[in-house]
Amino acid sequence: MKTLLNIIWVVLSGFWLFVGYMIAAAIMCILIVTIPWGIAAARIGVYSLWPFGKEVVDRPTAGVGSAIGNVIWVLLAGWWIALGHVVSGVALCVTIIGIPFGWANFKMVPIALLPLGKQIVDG
Template sequence: MRTLLNVIWLVFSGFWLFLGYLLAAVIMFVLIITIPWGIAAARIGVYALWPFGKTVVATPGAGVGSFLGNVVWVVLAGFWIAIGHFFSGIALCVTIIGIPFGIANFKLIPVALMPLGKQIVDIP
């Protein structure tokens, strides 16, 4: 079932969101000092590409550095990517079949805003 949901997600939303994260990652890699944010964007982009069967958990011990890094991320890219998730979620919720995918988009908004200090793990 997860595979079917992931394939449908990939066609209707996942690929475009992945491209948004990939663009953010490339911009962060070019600026050199923002490479940690580029790594986070690439990691979350892969999660946005194939989200069913995975979840986001907080990293224990993530401290002030992660918080400050997240503030910089929100200013540089997180806000715009979260807006992309919001509008994609609304568009998917227009149909009954798309509601689970819209909810998945809404669940990606917090990690799009604050990616540092989070881990993406498989659901058993």
């Protein structure tokens, strides 16, 4: 069932969200100083491509550095990507079949805003 949900997800919104994350990751890696944010964006981009069967948990070793990094992330790219999740979620919720996928988009907004200090694990 997870595979079927992931295939439908990729077709409906996952691919374009993945592309957005990868663009953000490439820009962050080009700027050299922001490479840690680029790595986080790439990690979450892969998660946004195939999300069902995985979950996001807090990393117990995350500290003040992650909190400061998240503030910088929100200013640089996080709010754009979170907005993409919201717009995609609203568009998917228009149909009954798309509601679970819209809900999955809404569940990705917190990690799009605050990616540092999070870990993606198999659920």
